Amino acid sequence: MKTKTLKKNKVNVVTLGCSKNIFDSEVMMAQLKANKFTVEHEAQEDDSEIVIINTCGFIESAKQESIDTIIRYAEAKNQGLVNKVYVTGCLSERYRDELEKEIPDVDGYFGTRELPRLLKTLKADYKKELVGERLLTTPSHYAYFKIAEGCDRPCSFCAIPLMRGKHVSTPMDQLISNANSLAEQGVKELILIAQDLTYYGLDIYKKRNLAELVDKLSDVKGIEWIRLHYAFPTGFPMDVLDVMKDRSNVCNYLDMPLQHGSSKILKAMKRGTTREKTEELVASIREKMPDIGIRTTLISGFPGETEADFQEMYDWVERSKFERLGIFTYSHEENTTAFALKDDVPAKVKQERADAIMELQSGISYDLNQQKIGKTFKVLFDKTEGDYTLGRTEYDSPEVDNEVIIQGADKKLIGQFRNVLITSADHYDLVGSVS
Numbered sequence: 345m346k347t348k349t350l351k352k353n354k355v356n357v358v359t360l361g362c363s364k365n366i367f368d369s370e371v372m373m374a375q376l377k378a379n380k381f382t383v384e385h386e387a388q389e390d391d392s393e394i395v396i397i398n399t400c401g402f403i404e405s406a407k408q409e410s411i412d413t414i415i416r417y418a419e420a421k422n423q424g425l426v427n428k429v430y431v432t433g434c435l436s437e438r439y440r441d442e443l444e445k446e447i448p449d450v451d452g453y454f455g456t457r458e459l460p461r462l463l464k465t466l467k468a469d470y471k472k473e474l475v476g477e478r479l480l481t482t483p484s485h486y487a488y489f490k491i492a493e494g495c496d497r498p499c500s501f502c503a504i505p506l507m508r509g510k511h512v513s514t515p516m517d518q519l520i521s522n523a524n525s526l527a528e529q530g531v532k533e534l535i536l537i538a539q540d541l542t543y544y545g546l547d548i549y550k551k552r553n554l555a556e557l558v559d560k561l562s563d564v565k566g567i568e569w570i571r572l573h574y575a576f577p578t579g580f581p582m583d584v585l586d587v588m589k590d591r592s593n594v595c596n597y598l599d600m601p602l603q604h605g606s607s608k609i610l611k612a613m614k615r616g617t618t619r620e621k622t623e624e625l626v627a628s629i630r631e632k633m634p635d636i637g638i639r640t641t642l643i644s645g646f647p648g649e650t651e652a653d654f655q656e657m658y659d660w661v662e663r664s665k666f667e668r669l670g671i672f673t674y675s676h677e678e679n680t681t682a683f684a685l686k687d688d689v690p691a692k693v694k695q696e697r698a699d700a701i702m703e704l705q706s707g708i709s710y711d712l713n714q715q716k717i718g719k720t721f722k723v724l725f726d727k728t729e730g731d732y733t734l735g736r737t738e739y740d741s742p743e744v745d746n747e748v749i750i751q752g753a754d755k756k757l758i759g760q761f762r763n764v765l766i767t768s769a770d771h772y773d774l775v776g777s778v779s
Contacts, residue, residue: 354382356392356426358417359481360410361400363488363537363573365433369398370478372432372459377479379468385481390420394428394466399435401507403675410435411447418449430454432462434507456508457493476522483726485759486533486569486742487526491519491557495539497576499603500614500682501646501674504539511540513548516557520564527566532759533724534567535741540576542584555583562591568761569724571741573599577625578616585632595738596633599668601641605660606653609646614681619660626664637739639668642701645694646674647685654697661704667712668745669705671698706771713746713769720779721748723764728753735764737774748774 355376359369373383384392395417399410410433417429428451436443437455444453454462460470480487494509495502523534536558538544545553561570570593572584577600588594604610607618617625629636642657661669673694676687725735726742735748735757748764757778764776 352393353380354384354392355394355396356387357383357385357396357398358413359385359398360413361398361402361406361434363535364490364539365398365400366481367478367488367490367537368433368456368459370481372396372398372462373479373481374474374477375459375463375471376466376468378471378474378477379463379466381466381468383479385479390425392426394430395420395426396430396432396462399431399433401433401435401438401503403672403677405675407435414443414447414450418447421449430462430465432456432458434504437507438503476518476525480529480531482742483759484530485724485726486535487531489519489523489526489534489536490514490538491536491541492538492544496543497540498614498616498681500612500685501603501643501677501680503677503680506679508539511543511547513544513546513553515548516545516553516560519557520560523561523564523567527564530566530759532567532761533569533571534561535571535573536561537573539574541572541574542576542579542581552579552581554581555587558584558594559587559591562587562593568593569595569738571595571597571599571738573741575600577602577622580625580629582628582632585629585636588633588636596636597639597739597741598629598636599639599641599741603641603643604646604653605642605657606649607656609649609653609657612648612682612685613643613646619656623660623664637667639670639741639745640666642669642671643674644671644697644701645689645691647676647682647687647689649674649689649697658701658704661701662708665708665712666705667739668709669701670744671701673698709746710769710771713771713774716766716774717769718766720763720765721774721776722761723748723776724761725757725759727758728755733757735762746772746774748776750776750778 376383400406421429430452432454436453440453463470492513494511495505496511721737723735733750733754740746762778765779766774766776768775
């Protein structure tokens, strides 16, 4: 029995996981709106007739969050709080058969590239003329900008190719058109994302074309920042740095997941590089771009990681002094090549090693932030919290990096660039005043 009145043709889209899922949800929402659905993202009111959950299947914790969310809405359906529940995204792509068996109350499961089929199930049309159109779920002044889908890399720990398929670049003219459309909507910052940015163009242009793409995107009127996420170190196209140096609206920022600092573990991960080559690459990038901020991501507790391997990574992080760093504990994922290895590092040890790296990085970040005191930075303001307004420098991506804090909740600053004098700093935040 229904306990409340649901709004017909209203859809609540719930997104879990990474920025690539956010992008996919935004595309789906634009299609739904064009088909006369009322669409909300993670609605506050439980009055939607339909819920679509865009899931993550990357690592164990993300999978569990997705499963918990599916169960929550399946139970809501049984209580009459929603009429239909659909599941899409990476978890559904990877475990559809198991999910259909274990959670049969869901009305349909769809993979990562099955948006047209999902729309057909809703008696909606996939409108090809809307390719590139999105309903932004981020603040209106920045947008994630996916330039390719899938991945051809053989990393032994990674299940993403199982869920996203082979690398497919989006044609450059389509991306330029999409960027112009976003700029016309008021977007000022493009955050370029893909499983591997550096592979862009190899499939359709037969060469690495990231530098040319970034150069053309930097010509788009209204785009004041372009930020690069998820660059693979092996075969890194150094000409991208020439564009970064020449173009003032390309942020001096590079997100390059390096995964480990032990050559033995990197080999087991099938990363195609060594710790020595990685150090040489980072040194070359910094020599060419002394002002660059490098963000990296690591994994602790990969199968076979000894205390000596971890110490090698720890010492390398200490030497490298990355501007930004995050670390995951290893997740043993079926159907990856690493799954054949024994997951022999206890969960407690994995976490202790991750905590040690983050404690080290906290000190590095604190020292680097102290050097910013007394300097002025261009800041893009994102939001207000309490009595403060929060923004970011070009060295900071939303959600994952440092914030700049100024006194006073000034909503008129949101989406605006201002020069900010840094007056104090702690481990992960800068405090300043608009100059």
